[in-house]
Amino acid sequence: MKVIDAHIHLDSYETKQRDEILNSLKENEVEALISVSMDLASCKKNLDFQLQSRQVFTAFGFHPEQEIPSEEETQALLKWIREHNDQMIAIGEVGLPYYRNQEQTLDYKPYIELLEKFIKLAYEVSKPIVLHAVYEDADIVCCLLEKYKIKKAHFHWFKGNKHTIKRMIENGYYISITPDVLYENEIQELVKIYPLNQLMVETDGPWPFEGPFKGAYTHPSFIHESVRKIAEIKDVELREVYKILYENTKGFYEV
Known part of the structure; x- marks a missing residue:
């Protein structure tokens, strides 16, 4: 019963933790990691990790929860990204700075303009986009995705109202569930609806979690607990949930 971590920041881990993760994937039945990038330096690091491991x-x-880059940057x-298009499986992580804006x-105008550039690029190179x-903010993003007729959109760690959720479901967009599904009612309700x-399932590591994960550094193996909770919420046999989540991720990212 294998899993794929659909969203992790591998380059943000300390070297020792990253090595431990990569060396323990097989024993934890984690088939692959999809490592998203924060900026150009992050892209280059992640490409190096991919070249070193067939599981990455x-x-x-460019992650939106930071200062907007200059036009030159x-x-x-x-x-x-265009030059290394053949070495990536998606554009991401991109989006809007909701938490920074709080x-x-x-x-927001320059952030929306930057996001539109990435959405246009995803359309040009025919790759999925990680949001x-x-x-x-999700409604703004949906409008842009619809404008460019983007179908392969993955909203990671999504939260939103029922109207937005309905819109995303109808558009065929995917979301990924984090380990806080074990203790966050909002995420549990989302799983019921979607x-x-x-x-898909993700860790967003090295972001830390509470509940049974409190005090531990975030490892992709946490996903197995997420899958069990999703199966419980959906009232679907565990093995079937594993199979569907795995195939969803494989199919979406073509890995």
């Missing part, structure tokens, strides 16, 4: 697949992008990143009111977009054939 990379997505290239943006163009350098987009150019690098701390200080931001001018950081929650609550009202179709099993549009779900």
